[in-house]
Amino acid sequence: MKLTPDQRIQLHEFNNLTKSLSFNMYDICYTKTKEEREAYIEYIDEQYNADRLTSILNTVSDIIGAHVLNTAKQDYVPQGASVTLLVSEGPVVEVPTESFEESPGPLPSNVVLQLDKSHITVHTYPEYHPDEGISTFRADIDVSTCGEISPLKALNYLIHSFDTDIMTIDYRVRGFTRDINGHKLFIDHEINSIQNYIPEEVKQMFDMIDVNVYQENIFHTKCKLKAFDLNNYLFGYTKDKLSMEEQQEITDGLKLEMDEIFYGKNIY
Template structure:
């Protein structure tokens, strides 16, 4: 007997929910050697093996079974991982539903500026699910795991499902903003801005770090070893870089 608060469907839930990130981490490496070592450090910290562990955790958080994993490290830098998933069915020893409709992917892009000493690490992440599992459950975990300075996040609901009366449903849960699913600690840490298109079931949130300590952004250096003038110059560079990446355009 169906629970009274659940919508009875003609078949399984065929709505696709996709959560997409551009996540940026910013750093300052003064010399060419330091910038090279920064890229090496990022490639070691976020190689295909570690990315696989992170995405496997995501699958566990949202309640999905992993069907297949493809991963690759690249030369000179970067890595990619893709997980094919299925919905976990309670009370069964195995699953065979949504075999080719749910996935998680991540691609990394370490990068350095040739002159200023600025360096950045970008990760593009997509979590797409069908059925009752929701990618929004992994939202906070992914933001915290990549220690992000900037997060550009999209949540899109596609397709429809049909109830037993034949009526189409284009959204299977309530949502007004991605921010509703952020933890309190993340909301306190970031400035968040929404650009939502409700009639298209498209939700867009941009976030940037509110405050930063210079030591957290210096690679192989300490702020106390720099002059006041040099510290202020680097802070201005970092702030400008964060604003450009956040706004997605060059700022004079």
């Protein structure tokens, strides 16, 4: 239900709450040979170079209603990228009513945007297992805002900006602000799960686990893709080039890798 202007909380001066969204994604791939591994890493470096990541973060800034003050970006050798944006809250005359609704926002190298009150960063981490032929690509994105703007509105777009097998999402509200009577407010909107900001069709695609500490305004959601098609995890060829025994061995290895990342522990 939308809040009317009379129903919204009236604050004393500036909203001092800090809202932080951390979006972590993994892409998993089977690379049998050194050549396949190098080709996969090269593909990832090209697909998610600093220029493209900068474009993604600029769109995030637009979605949450922030203004970019400064951009720092860097591609690394041999692989990886970073971007940081410094951003400020835009000139809001009236807070949009949808700012307080639990609903998905719009769709969609390291880049960092620097803001006067907030920042948006992304770092990429291509890596591989030295013996078992599995390569992974990880991207970490952090959106930290102060004032009325909410990073949760960018979550839907971020999910659709990456090919994701596993996602880990954290949201936390820090500090406090005051209403016009001087009472402290430790959060300025209702939330019971990050899943409230993920579209239903996306939730149907993932197994999901929530770990929430409501009294501390800490929310954590982990997601692992349900569907598994081996062809989506082979780089440069399809499973019909493999024997049934090879298909099963690779499938077992990939699923074990994803389970270990999802549950955050080694499984023996």
